[in-house]
Amino acid sequence: MKLYFVPQTRSFRAAWALEEVGEPYELAEMTREQKAQDEHRGRHPLGRVPVIDDGDGPIFESAGIVLHLADLHPGRGLAPAPGTHERALLYQWLFFAMTEIEVPLVEIYIQKVHRDPPDEAIIEAGEQRLQPAVAVIERELGERDYLLESGFSVADIVMGEMMTFAGYMEQTDGLANVAAYLDRLRARPSHQRASALGDS
Ligand SMILES: N[C@@H](CCC(=O)N[C@@H](CS)C(=O)NCC(=O)O)C(=O)O
DSSP states (O other), X not given: OEEEEOTTSXXXXXXXXXXXXXXXXXXXXXXXXXXXXXXXXXTSTTOOSOEEEOSSOEEEOHHHHHHHXXXXXXXXXXXXXXXXXXXXXXXXXXXXXXXXXXXHHHHHHHHHHHOSSOOHHHHHHHHHHHHHHHHHHHHHTTTOSSSBTTBOOHHHHHHHHHHHHHHXXXXXXXXXXXXXXXXXXXXXXXXXXXXXXXXX
């Protein structure tokens, strides 16, 4: 297993999942410039990270990668069995994170960090879409420690990273359940090992 990794990017999701799996893997750390080059475009047509190579070829999209890693190692308990209701809830939260949360969050991030001056109307529209979705997570985490009743899963890797990002964008202020969730996730040895690779 090989991970193409750039620090401070969505690569962290794949690194964290690999650390949860606990099997040896090869880390191919790249610069932002290297990922735009033709060699990496052979692995990801848009020149992005993360990409893993499982021995049969490259795979991109962070949520797909963490699911695949979970399925390759069912004994690690990172995803409920396919076809079960709990597995459907895993899909639900992964897609919720990638669509209802990440999409408006990235719009807000682009305006706040990369536009001068930021377009306040875009930020407001993004917040109007994001805030109810973040409130759903705050409410769910009032019921249990992780997104699934069965415990920690790869959905928490993606959602945890999303909540961290939302925190940087000041979108989780005052949300005690989200704060406690992030403390629980960051206390995991796998999170700490992945962080030592050069990330958050
Ligand atoms: N939906 C993709 C997004 C991947 C993505 O945008 N990665 C960023 C780093 S966080 C990247 O490589 N960007 C390079 C670029 O846009 O040129 C995923 O979740 O894997």
